[in-house]
Amino acid sequence: MAEWSLALELQAEDEGALTVRIAGALREEILRGRLRAGQRLPGSRTLARQLGVNRNTITAAYDALDAEGWIRTEAARGRWVSAPEEGARPPRRDDGPRAAMPGRLGFGLGDEPITSHPVVPSATFDLSGGLPDVRLVPWTLLARAYRRALERRAARLLDYGPVEGLPELREQLATMLADARGLACSADDVFVTRGSQMALWLVGAAVLRPGDRVAVEAYGYRPAWDALRAHGAELVPVPVDDDGLDVARLAELARRSELRAVYLTPHHQYPTTVTLSGPRRLALLDVARAHRLAIVEDDYDHEFHYEGRPVLPLATLDRGGHVIYVGTLSKVLAPGLRLGYVVAPAPLLRRLAVLRSTLDRQGDLAVEAAVAELMEDGEVQRHAWRARRSYLARRDALVEELGSRLGDRLVLRPPSGGLALWAQALELDVDQWVEQAAALGVRIRPARQFAFDGRRRPFVRMGFARHDEGELRRAARRLATAASRVPSSRGEALSDRASSDR
Ligand SMILES: Cc1ncc(COP(=O)(O)O)c(C=O)c1O
Numbered sequence: 001m002a003e004w005s006l007a008l009e010l011q012a013e014d015e016g017a018l019t020v021r022i023a024g025a026l027r028e029e030i031l032r033g034r035l036r037a038g039q040r041l042p043g044s045r046t047l048a049r050q051l052g053v054n055r056n057t058i059t060a061a062y063d064a065l066d067a068e069g070w071i072r073t074e075a076a077r078g079r080w081v082s083a084p085e086e087g088a089r090p091p092r093r094d095d096g097p098r099a100a101m102p103g104r105l106g107f108g109l110g111d112e113p114i115t116s117h118p119v120v121p122s123a124t125f126d127l128s129g130g131l132p133d134v135r136l137v138p139w140t141l142l143a144r145a146y147r148r149a150l151e152r153r154a155a156r157l158l159d160y161g162p163v164e165g166l167p168e169l170r171e172q173l174a175t176m177l178a179d180a181r182g183l184a185c186s187a188d189d190v191f192v193t194r195g196s197q198m199a200l201w202l203v204g205a206a207v208l209r210p211g212d213r214v215a216v217e218a219y220g221y222r223p224a225w226d227a228l229r230a231h232g233a234e235l236v237p238v239p240v241d242d243d244g245l246d247v248a249r250l251a252e253l254a255r256r257s258e259l260r261a262v263y264l265t266p267h268h269q270y271p272t273t274v275t276l277s278g279p280r281r282l283a284l285l286d287v288a289r290a291h292r293l294a295i296v297e298d299d300y301d302h303e304f305h306y307e308g309r310p311v312l313p314l315a316t317l318d319r320g321g322h323v324i325y326v327g328t329l330s331k332v333l334a335p336g337l338r339l340g341y342v343v344a345p346a347p348l349l350r351r352l353a354v355l356r357s358t359l360d361r362q363g364d365l366a367v368e369a370a371v372a373e374l375m376e377d378g379e380v381q382r383h384a385w386r387a388r389r390s391y392l393a394r395r396d397a398l399v400e401e402l403g404s405r406l407g408d409r410l411v412l413r414p415p416s417g418g419l420a421l422w423a424q425a426l427e428l429d430v431d432q433w434v435e436q437a438a439a440l441g442v443r444i445r446p447a448r449q450f451a452f453d454g455r456r457r458p459f460v461r462m463g464f465a466r467h468d469e470g471e472l473r474r475a476a477r478r479l480a481t482a483a484s485r486v487p488s489s490r491g492e493a494l495s496d497r498a499s500s501d502r
Pocket residue numbers: 129130194195196197198221265270298300327328329330335339340
């Protein structure tokens with residue numbers, strides 16, 4: 001197996017013969033733990049070549065270390081660092097190179113305005129968000145497309161390239177947006193990012209100045225809030241109801257004090273899954289026009305609508321250049337690919353290009369080429385179609401199973417789109433329920449985690465896309481068991497009674 005060459009720092013020539021200095025350098029590295037017990041040492045020929053010395057010099061240095069017990073030699077096989085003997089090691093010098101990463105910082109950090117941390121799927125049944133089922137992704141086709149892309153254009157795809165994304169992918173995204181979402185745009189209007197998270201961060205950097213006020217949904221997507229806060233935004237929550245963001249309240253806010261932008265999820269409101277009503281869409285654009293607001297429209301799972309036609313993005317109605325449309329392939333394809341995009345007027349895209357080049361230079365062009373090919377061949381479309389069918393069946397399975405087991409403690413409204421349910425709990429302390437469920441290997445999330453004020457509310461969000469029907473039914477059974485372990489929350493008296501009944 002090819003190995004990295006071993007960098008050794010030899011002492012100055014006047015410290016002794018070369019053999020002694022090489023043996024000393026190796027001993028030092030063993031002492032400080034960089035060469036670990038059991039680690040194989042480079043062959044004498046290799047090390048001699050690396051250090052530009054005679055092979056006999058290396059053999060002599062190794063023999064000396066072997067005689068001292070630092071290393072072990074097996075004839076014709078190689079040499080290994082010996083296991084340390086208790087007490088055999090002299091105390092470490094504290095002015096030499098360190099043995100491991102220091103545990104603490106020697107300098108101060110800036111303020112951390114961040115409140116959330118990336119969610120990594122973990123539980124046996126992870127219903128914690130609107131995560132897609134990556135098992136359904138046609139990865140063999142993706143692998144083939146990746147290979148083909150490199151076979152045909154390795155020199156271009158492995159080089160520095162366009163910061164705004166590969167033209168082929170921008171073209172395919174523009175076609176998708178025009179065909180499936182009614183968004184009149186061309187490849188030049190599409191800026192490819194690593195997921196919508198990067199898009200939101202870049203938009204924050206491009207649009208905001210420290211102290212700018214940005215309206216957000218009072219139940220919403222914390223990673224987006226954090227991206228905006230990272231640029232000094234002061235976030236102002238606006239309530240959400242069955243018609244989505246309360247635009248009248250937003251208008252009132254904008255009248256009372258200056259607002260710079262509003263961030264929202266109008267298609268499937270995150271986390272409540274409701275859709276922003278038609279009249280509110282028009283009213284929102286009016287507010288933006290009147291107050292020169294940027295509207296950041298996060299349309300993260302557009303493809304997944306189960307009843308009738310999808311509502312077209314706000315961006316389709318925008319003639320004044322207010323809407324910054326942010327999308328992602330994380331749901332329709334796979335989050336690990338890290339592909340998102342921004343569609344917005346050219347001056348903003350130019351600013352994004354400058355900002356992105358300071359942070360990330362460009363995306364992964366080979367992946368962009370592979371995905372562009374899958375889109376061109378209709379494979380992403382086919383996958384979206386199949387996934388939508390599966391997710392609909394999964395939604396119904398989860399609603400049915402939960403309904404039959406927990407119908408008296410949950411109000412379940414199957415969402416018309418998206419990948420998660422937003423359910424109201426009746427007389428059930430959702431925080432305790434979530435905890436009990438986690439103990440049984442099922443992850444769901446309480447409303448508190450999405451609420452701007454972090455206060456408890458009797459709602460939970462349960463993703464249904466990640467698991468198949470059988471898994472969801474098993475998860476629902478565990479959720480029912482978990483709920484049975486939570487006393488009813490209908491006042492102290494009742495919960496006292498419930499606990500003494502057991
Ligand atoms: C509201 C919202 N926006 C965007 C995303 C996608 O983020 P990304 O494209 O960075 O994977 C998600 C995924 O969970 C989301 O829920």
